[in-house]
Structures are given as C-alpha cells and as structure tokens.
Amino acid sequence: MPKTPQPEKPERRPRLAASARRAQLVEVGRLVFAKRGYEATSVEEIAERAGISKPIVYEHFGGKEGLYAVIVDREVEHIVARIAEAISAGSPRERLEQAVLVFLRYVKERPEGFAMLVRDAPASKRTGEMPALMFDLADRVGTIFTEQFRKAGYEAKSAPIYAHALVGMVAFVGQWWTESRKPPPAETVASHIAALAWMGLRHLPRTPTPLAAPKGPP
Amino acid sequence: MPKTPQPEKPERRPRLAASARRAQLVEVGRLVFAKRGYEATSVEEIAERAGISKPIVYEHFGGKEGLYAVIVDREVEHIVARIAEAISAGSPRERLEQAVLVFLRYVKERPEGFAMLVRDAPASKRTGEMPALMFDLADRVGTIFTEQFRKAGYEAKSAPIYAHALVGMVAFVGQWWTESRKPPPAETVASHIAALAWMGLRHLPRTPTPLAAPKGPP
DNA sequence: CGCGTACCCTACGGGGGCGTAGGAAACCTG
DNA sequence: CAGGTTTCCTACGCCCCCGTAGGGTACGCG
Numbered sequence: 001m002p003k004t005p006q007p008e009k010p011e012r013r014p015r016l017a018a019s020a021r022r023a024q025l026v027e028v029g030r031l032v033f034a035k036r037g038y039e040a041t042s043v044e045e046i047a048e049r050a051g052i053s054k055p056i057v058y059e060h061f062g063g064k065e066g067l068y069a070v071i072v073d074r075e076v077e078h079i080v081a082r083i084a085e086a087i088s089a090g091s092p093r094e095r096l097e098q099a100v101l102v103f104l105r106y107v108k109e110r111p112e113g114f115a116m117l118v119r120d121a122p123a124s125k126r127t128g129e130m131p132a133l134m135f136d137l138a139d140r141v142g143t144i145f146t147e148q149f150r151k152a153g154y155e156a157k158s159a160p161i162y163a164h165a166l167v168g169m170v171a172f173v174g175q176w177w178t179e180s181r182k183p184p185p186a187e188t189v190a191s192h193i194a195a196l197a198w199m200g201l202r203h204l205p206r207t208p209t210p211l212a213a214p215k216g217p218p
Numbered sequence: 219m220p221k222t223p224q225p226e227k228p229e230r231r232p233r234l235a236a237s238a239r240r241a242q243l244v245e246v247g248r249l250v251f252a253k254r255g256y257e258a259t260s261v262e263e264i265a266e267r268a269g270i271s272k273p274i275v276y277e278h279f280g281g282k283e284g285l286y287a288v289i290v291d292r293e294v295e296h297i298v299a300r301i302a303e304a305i306s307a308g309s310p311r312e313r314l315e316q317a318v319l320v321f322l323r324y325v326k327e328r329p330e331g332f333a334m335l336v337r338d339a340p341a342s343k344r345t346g347e348m349p350a351l352m353f354d355l356a357d358r359v360g361t362i363f364t365e366q367f368r369k370a371g372y373e374a375k376s377a378p379i380y381a382h383a384l385v386g387m388v389a390f391v392g393q394w395w396t397e398s399r400k401p402p403p404a405e406t407v408a409s410h411i412a413a414l415a416w417m418g419l420r421h422l423p424r425t426p427t428p429l430a431a432p433k434g435p436p
Numbered sequence: 437c438g439c440g441t442a443c444c445c446t447a448c449g450g451g452g453g454c455g456t457a458g459g460a461a462a463c464c465t466g
Numbered sequence: 467c468a469g470g471t472t473t474c475c476t477a478c479g480c481c482c483c484c485g486t487a488g489g490g491t492a493c494g495c496g
Contacts, residue, residue: 015443015492037338039257042483053445058485120255120338135394161391161402161410168390169383176353176382184379192379200418233462233473260453271475276455 022060024050026074029067034112038068038122065122072121075113076133079106083137092148093198100170100197101190107174108186118175138167154204166197240278243268244292247285252330256286256340283340290339293331294351297324301355310366311416318388318415319408325392326404336393356385372422384415 016024028050032041043064047054061067086102087095107114117133142163149159173193177183234242246268250259261282265272279285304320305313325332335351360381367377391411395401 018442021443036341037257039255040341043485044483054484055446055486056444059443063485064483120257123254123258134390138390138394157402158406158410160394161407162414164391164394165387165411165414168393169387171390172352172356172386173379173382175386176356176378184375188376189379192376193383195422196380196383196418197414198418199421199423200414200416203417203421204413205417236473239473261455262453270473272454273456273476274474277473281455282453 018060021050021052021056025057025060025067026071030071030075030112030116033068033071034115034119037119039120043067065124068122072116072133075110075117076136078110078113079103079117079133080137082106093194096198097190097194100194101186103170104174104177104186104190107178108183111178114174114178118171134167134171138164141167162201169193169197236278239268239270239274243275243278243285244289248289248293248330248334251286251289252333252337255337257338261285283342286340290334290351293328293335294354296328296331297321297335297351298355300324311412314416315408315412318412319404321388322392322395322404322408325396326401329396332392332396336389352385352389356382359385380419387411387415 025046029046032046032049035041036045041064043054043057046067047057050056057063057067061070082102083099086098089095090098138160142160145159145163146156150156170193173189177186177189183189243264247264250264250267253259254263259282261272261275264285265275268274275281275285279288300320301317304316307313308316356378360378363377363381364374368374388411391407395407401407
C-alpha cells in the first residue's frame with residue numbers, strides 16, 4: 001500500500017493536503033532526528049527543511065515528542081513486519097539466515113531509520129539506555145530460543161543470553177557495515193553471521209563451565 | 219597509584235585542592251552524563267551535585283565538552299587496560315573467555331562508565347552513530363582475528379565481520395545484563411558467550427555460502 | 437461574487453542553558 | 467597581621483528553542 005506517491009519537491013511550496021504534509025514531516029523528521037539525535041534536533045530545523053513554519057508541526061503532531069513517537073512507531077512497524085515475514089517459513093537455519101539478511105538489508109536501505117532506533121530516545125520514554133526496540137526484538141527471539149532449548153534438552157534459562165547475543169551482534173555488525181567504506185554484499189555478511197551463530201549454537205556444550213577461576217590482579 | 223583517597227563527602231563544602239576538585243567533578247560528571255546523555259545534561263546540574271557553582275567547572279575543564287572528553291578518556295583507558303591484561307596470557311580459548319568476563323565485570327562495576335561509552339557523544343566528535351570506543355575495540359579484535367584466520371587458512375577478509383560480531387554481542391548482552399532484574403553471575407554469562415563465540419568460530423565452514431537466493435517481495 | 441473552510445504565516449512569551457565578568461572569602465607565608 | 471595566592475561565588479549577557487496567539491491567504495461551493 002504505497003503512501004500516495006506525492007513527489008517531495010516543495011520548491012515552490014505548494015499547499016499540501018494534511019495527510020501529505022504529515023507524510024512529508026515524518027520523512028523529514030526521520031532524517032533530522034537520525035542526524036542530530038533527539039535532544040539536539042529543533043522543531044525549527046524540521047520545519048525549515050520541510051519548507052514550512054513551526055506551528056504546522058505543532059498542529060499535526062502536537063510537538064517534538066509527538067512527531068518523534070510517530071516516526072519511531074512507523075519504523076518499528078516496518079522492520080518488525082519485514083523480519084516476521086522473513087522467519088515465516090523454512091528450516092530453522094534458513095529462517096535464521098533470512099532474518100539476519102533482512103535486517104541487514106533494512107539497515108542499508110534505511111540507515112536513518114536504523115540510526116533512530118539505535119540512538120538516544122527522549123528522556124520521557126527511556127527505560128535504561130537503549131531504545132526499547134532492540135530489547136523487544138531480543139525478547140521475541142528469546143521466547144523462540146527458550147522453546148527450542150527446552151526441546152533440545154538445554155537449560156532454558158540461558159536462552160535469553162543467546163538471544164541477546166544474536167541481536168547484539170547483528171545490530172553492531174549492521175552499524176559497522178553501513179559505515180564501512182567498502183562494505184561487502186549483504187548476503188555475504190549475513191551468511192557469515194548466520195554461520196557463526198548457527199555453528200555456535202549447534203555445538204554448544206550442554207552446560208558451559210567457566211574455564212578458569214577468577215584471576216585477581218597481580 | 220591511588221588518587222589521593224580524599225573522602226567525597228563535601229557536605230559542609232570544604233574548599234578542595236584543585237586536583238581533588240577535578241577528580242570529584244570527573245566522578246560527578248560521569249554519573250550525570252550517564253544518566254541524562256550528553257545533550258541533556260547541564261553544567262549547572264553537575265555543579266550543583268558537586269556542591270559548587272558553575273564557573274568552577276569552566277575553570278577546570280573549559281566547558282561541557284572539555285569535561286566530557288576527560289571523562290570518556292579516563293573510562294577508555296580503564297577498560298582497555300583491563301582487557302589488555304585479561305588477554306595477555308593463556309590459551310586462545312582462555313583469553314577469549316577472560317576478555318569477555320573482564321568486560322562484563324567492568325559493565326557491572328561501572329555501569330555509568332559503560333553507559334557513557336554506549337550513549338550518544340557530542341556532535342563535534344561523532345563519526346557515525348556509535349561512540350568511537352566500541353569500534354576501536356572491534357578493530358583491535360579484528361587485527362588479532364585476521365592473523366589467526368590467515369594462519370588457519372580462512373579468508374582473512376571476513377575476520378572483521380566476526381570481530382564486530384563478537385564485540386557487538388558482548389556489548390549488547392552486557393547492557394541487557396545490567397538492566398536485568400535477576401542477573402546471573404558474570405562468570406555464567408561470560409562462559410555462555412565465550413562458548414557461543416568459540417564454538418561458532420571453531421566450526422565455521424571455510425567459506426560460508428548464502429543459503430537461499432535473494433527473495434523478492436511477494 | 438461572497439463566504440466558509442483548510443492551510444499556513446509572522447511574532448512573541450517564557451524558560452533554560454552556556455559561558456564570562458568581576459569580585460569575595462579562605463588559606464598560606466613571612 | 468599584611469600581602470599574595472588559591473579557591474570560589476553572584477550576577478549577567480546572550481542565544482537558542484519550545485510552544486502559542488492571533489491573524490493572513492488560497493480554494494471550493496453556492
């Protein structure tokens with residue numbers, strides 16, 4: 001369902017219908033928030049880049065936080081839908097690799113969206129340090145893992161650790177990958193990561209034991 | 219070399235020697251920056267929590283960014299030294315596990331310091347999105363990996379991917395772990411992560427091949 | 437053409453934060 | 467206790483930004 005393919009070149013600043021203006025502001029806001037971070041972006045800059053004046057932003061979104069919330073929400077919908085589709089069919093191994101691949105492609109195609117999801121959120125809706133999405137994702141993966149662990153006779157309690165490890169590595173590699181100067185193709189990166197995770201999980205000892213006694217400082 | 223064990227209870231606000239005041243401001247600043255993020259912290263709040271007034275901060279550090287830079291620098295020194303020590307001896311497997319363990323302990327002992335390293339940096343010294351430290355760390359790991367990969371006959375070019383994957387998973391798990399309500403002991407988490415990474419690397423196919431052809435959208 | 441509606445603007449109040457000017461108060465030294 | 471040094475303070479200028487008040491300007495419809 002395309003969002004009314006209105007060309008976004010308001011050079012002569014024609015009046016826009018309310019829905020079109022909203023869409024435009026969401027798009028512009030995404031870029032600005034991604035570049036500056038929440039605290040450092042000003043409503044003025046967004047309005048300016050959209051070719052309009054501040055009060056319009058307030059009319060449509062109620063303020064800075066309102067706009068931010070809408071943008072993040074859409075971004076989350078977007079990526080969650082894509083991942084959900086990716087893991088909807090195939091062998092576990094395939095689903096893993098597809099999920100990683102889809103995530104990486106998302107990061108590449110919408111770097112600003114990804115940046116917003118990784119960056120600082122407004123103080124009002126921050127639990128810890130990380131924006132909630134990544135942890136949400138990790139939690140979902142965690143439930144899947146817990147079930148699989150139970151089936152395979154592993155300690156279900158440790159599943160969340162592996163879930164977070166997986167999400168963390170994908171997210172971090174994604175960040176590095178987009179900012180890298182000569183990035184390898186997404187498929188290559190995805191297959192490496194999936195291989196690492198898959199082989200790691202496959203050959204996991206039933207109960208990993210710490211190797212060495214804690215070493216005191218010399 | 220202890221930093222002049224001055225007790226940090228300026229309840230009656232005695233005058234402090236310059237070095238002591240600097241130390242105190244670094245400590246207070248660490249907490250405030252970690253809690254609020256760079257943009258949202260005010261010099262005023264730091265001064266207030268230290269029991270002094272703003273101009274002192276400016277005399278000692280030249281401003282907000284100056285203080286921030288000093289704090290980050292110390293934090294980086296701290297963690298890099300600890301990790302360097304952890305990987306200074308032992309079998310590769312032991313060094314891996316020790317590095318992870320030391321990192322996790324650092325995260326637990328100095329959650330505010332870790333938060334600063336993961337949080338947004340001031341716009342002036344930001345390359346991409348992530349503060350530089352994590353990428354620095356990943357790069358160092360990357361050089362080690364590249365060498366080992368070459369020795370073992372793997373494609374050296376893909377080593378950075380695995381290096382970043384490792385760092386990313388540790389960092390993300392660390393974040394989740396500190397904010398978790400019932401965190402398992404560091405040793406447990408470390409051994410799980412190390413096992414995942416180790417087994418994953420150990421059983422890596424020489425050249426991971428993408429499983430499926432890219433799927434177009436339906 | 438007159439008029440209502442939808443879209444948009446300039447202009448301002450209010451607040452907060454960075455950084456500095458200029459001086460006070462404690463402490464040290466002789 | 468006089469004079470210098472170190473530490474610290476109050477008070478302010480300035481700029482930026484959020485959010486709003488109150489009013490313009492196009493466009494459709496009778």
